[in-house]
Amino acid sequence: MLLEKYIRDIPDFPKKGIIFKDITTLLNNKKALRQTIDELYEKLKNKKIDYIMAAESRGFIFATALAYKLKCGFVPIRKPGKLPYKTYCATYALEYGTDSLEVHRDAVPKNAHVLILDDLLATGGTAFAMVKLAKKLSAKISAIAFVIELTFLGGKKKLKGYPVHSLIKY
Amino acid sequence: MLLEKYIRDIPDFPKKGIIFKDITTLLNNKKALRQTIDELYEKLKNKKIDYIMAAESRGFIFATALAYKLKCGFVPIRKPGKLPYKTYCATYALEYGTDSLEVHRDAVPKNAHVLILDDLLATGGTAFAMVKLAKKLSAKISAIAFVIELTFLGGKKKLKGYPVHSLIKY
Numbered sequence: 001m002l003l004e005k006y007i008r009d010i011p012d013f014p015k016k017g018i019i020f021k022d023i024t025t026l027l028n029n030k031k032a033l034r035q036t037i038d039e040l041y042e043k044l045k046n047k048k049i050d051y052i053m054a055a056e057s058r059g060f061i062f063a064t065a066l067a068y069k070l071k072c073g074f075v076p077i078r079k080p081g082k083l084p085y086k087t088y089c090a091t092y093a094l095e096y097g098t099d100s101l102e103v104h105r106d107a108v109p110k111n112a113h114v115l116i117l118d119d120l121l122a123t124g125g126t127a128f129a130m131v132k133l134a135k136k137l138s139a140k141i142s143a144i145a146f147v148i149e150l151t152f153l154g155g156k157k158k159l160k161g162y163p164v165h166s167l168i169k170y
Numbered sequence: 171m172l173l174e175k176y177i178r179d180i181p182d183f184p185k186k187g188i189i190f191k192d193i194t195t196l197l198n199n200k201k202a203l204r205q206t207i208d209e210l211y212e213k214l215k216n217k218k219i220d221y222i223m224a225a226e227s228r229g230f231i232f233a234t235a236l237a238y239k240l241k242c243g244f245v246p247i248r249k250p251g252k253l254p255y256k257t258y259c260a261t262y263a264l265e266y267g268t269d270s271l272e273v274h275r276d277a278v279p280k281n282a283h284v285l286i287l288d289d290l291l292a293t294g295g296t297a298f299a300m301v302k303l304a305k306k307l308s309a310k311i312s313a314i315a316f317v318i319e320l321t322f323l324g325g326k327k328k329l330k331g332y333p334v335h336s337l338i339k340y
Contacts, residue, residue, distance in 0.1 A: 014251075029243055037234070050200075061233075065237070073203060083194065
């Protein structure tokens, strides 16, 4: 089964000229959803992974299912003000302005091995912010994984030095 | 293992007088996370469930892992403007004002059996908005499930007529 077949192109979303990769058509197909988790698992099962770090909202979608299969913990990365305990914060650039992500300071022990996971690698801003948060936690990054990579946007350059895995490349 | 032990109380969050139930300490413990998914699965495995509907962001956390175990699809419910295709919208009351949730119009076929899932049942506003969305999709609601139920807020009353399951009750 080719996972690409279950991803829907939506032209001009969120704005004119952009072709949005809609994963909801993959998620609501039970076989495609299952295969996505299984393929992520196969790519990552031999890495040392104690925790998966993933950012809201779409990063959460695959993180817990994969954490369940890998038998590891899940660390939610959230927008500012959402996490109730003491946090570290990392800022990243958007097309106009900046945005921030936060993680609980006690989310993982020092030297824990983490996987950074997201649904989509575009320009790499979100993933790089998660790299910065992992460093603030003194964690070791075992791998960075995505369901979809938009290779033409070159986001991988921001993640140099880390093993990057993607299931589907455009 | 008592799951309650892994939930952290944060006093005065998000505002004075509220004791916030922090699930991040459950999520980052691999055994507690695993047991949460397994307990949800045990409660729901004998229901007819074709799809799980869950709302961003925290609802996403348990939905895909449970969908994987139940071998069903996952339908993400999102804040307005996030879903790229044609949507149905349901509005619900907040303490001050209202908020809305959306679902893709083609998310499930007519008469599909759905489970509505969220991390926490408080006043029931979000869950009831998801009930309204399920009806707009002409789906049948097999059950509504939560990891945590704050029984003293009486949210269950809004969900009368549907089987409601909660793992942890306060």
